[in-house]
Ligand SMILES: Nc1nc2c(ncn2[C@@H]2O[C@H](COP(=O)(O)OP(=O)(O)O)[C@@H](O)[C@H]2O)c(=O)[nH]1
């Protein structure tokens with residue numbers, strides 16, 4: 001608290017002094033009139049004495065308030081877009097919070113695998129993280145639970161035991177479904193699927209294996225004539241492998257290409273996403289190639305897609321018999337369960353998984369061991385870090 005005394009000949013003058021020195025918020029504590037000087041009671045000078053004070057804390061607080069006021073009034077004149085952005089991000093944060101709350105509530109309220117032994121729960125949660133379907137998980141859970149109750153789970157080497165059991169389960173779960181890459185029993189190898197999933201890149205990887213490792217005489221045909229870049233892309237790979245390419249615009253070109261490659265071991269056919277959605281294309285092509293005996297068809301799906309979309313794609317391409325799936329871009333996801341779900345739902349096995357853009361190396365043929373290896377990724381690590 002700052003206290004000061006002011007003297008002036010008039011009250012107005014005194015107040016002016018106070019205002020100038022202490023500001024508008026000064027408080028008058030006391031004021032009195034006094035007389036100075038003069039002679040024998042005459043000619044005395046009237047003086048006004050004022051004691052005023054100011055509290056610095058109050059002053060600071062007021063200054064803060066006035067700053068806040070300035071800020072908020074500034075926000076009123078913010079550009080509308082900025083305001084909208086702010087509202088949008090607030091809404092997003094609110095939505096995320098809501099989602100998180102829901103997740104916590106779900107986690108708290110039910111552990112869907114609680115009826116199983118803890119060791120069983122652990123593998124089920126691991127596979128659930130991979131998005132393996134609940135129905136498969138409950139089947140696996142029931143089987144494992146029984147074995148655990150019977151004391152079949154060893155104290156040492158539990159991870160290995162669980163891995164073997166998962167493999168055993170998948171063997172049954174996917175029974176009757178053929179896994180594995182090109183059989184080399186059919187001349188034409190055809191990749192179909194939506195644009196951008198990796199058909200051309202994968203076809204080049206598959207062809208490279210035939211040329212480099214199997215020393216086969218192969219050729220490419222492309223019917224993806226919608227984009228110049230798509231033709232150039234395949235021509236580049238063909239150039240690297242030193243094999244011919246025929247670009248096919250209409251069914252007559254197809255006939256000519258087939259004649260041209262009559263003495264080749266295999267012909268790898270690249271397609272545009274839309275080809276096999278067009279009934280006419282399929283009908284025309286069927287007149288030239290005996291699909292059942294001469295063609296092996298791979299439907300390419302990206303593992304980065306949602307399962308719902310994969311189902312939709314499978315049904316869109318149902319005009320043609322699909323021999324096997326190829327799951328691409330597994331390097332861009334950490335959950336591989338959709339592979340199992342799609343295979344078991346559609347009754348179609350997988351030929352390959354691809355894990356990168358590099359041709360020819362980023363491709364692996366699928367077998368049971370590979371599926372289990374992918375699904376168990378991180379499981380042993382999780383356990384040892386507990
Ligand atoms: N990360 C990743 N990218 C891939 C993979 N396979 C293909 N791609 C990329 O996906 C994009 C589309 O591939 P492309 O073969 O042209 O697809 P298409 O339209 O189905 O023929 C290209 O950039 C490829 O390099 C893969 O396994 N992993």
Ligand SMILES: [Mg+2]
Pocket residue numbers: 199200201224230270271
């Ligand atoms: Mg392509």
